[in-house]
Amino acid sequence: MYLNIGVKLTKLRLQLFKDETIADYFKKYPTLRLQTGYILLDIDFNYLFEDKQNLLFTKWPMISELHFKTLLKKKDLLLKDGLAQEKYDTLNEDAKEVMVLKYLPLLLQSPLIKAKPKHWKSSKRELIDGFVLFIHDISDLNKKIEERQTKCEQFRIPVQPIPIVVGPYGHCQCFVSVDDGSNIWR
Structure with a gap:
């Protein structure tokens, strides 16, 4: 019963905001401002993409490692200086996963x-x-x-x-x- 109510609320919420901005969504649902607010976004994502639940979380360590190796091969002065200043070779794996997010845009054209x-x-x-x-x-x-x-x-x-x-x-x-x-x- 609770599952059916949750699915109906998710459908309604997504329907109401299909033409709105994410800022409007955050204003309408103050719960998103809480430290656990991401759970509502996660529920909505899982409803929209049932076969992709937790995909990013389970694959991110592998993806970030591949991106990190690709970044190390780039001949980019800003990147090399940044990695040297941040002493990437001394960081633990969790810290490297976060650092990859910082330099990920350098794999793309501006x-x-x-x-x-x-x-x-x-x-x-x-x-x-x-x-x-x-x-x-x-x-x-x-x-x-x-x-x-x-x-x-x-x-x-x-x-x-x-x-x-x-x-x-x-x-x-x-x-x-x-x-x-x-x-x-x-």
């Missing part, structure tokens, strides 16, 4: 953003910070969010949700900024 009157192609640093924002100190959070917001406004592109990792890889805090930075959830 897209050209067409905006009037000029175009913009993000730098490698902007590409990295645009995927998952890594910052060392929580006091830098608002400044980084504002910089991102300003850049998006400048080129008239929508602000996308972004995961934020604060602190060292092994002992980090994680947040999500969903819209203009006024809604940052742990």
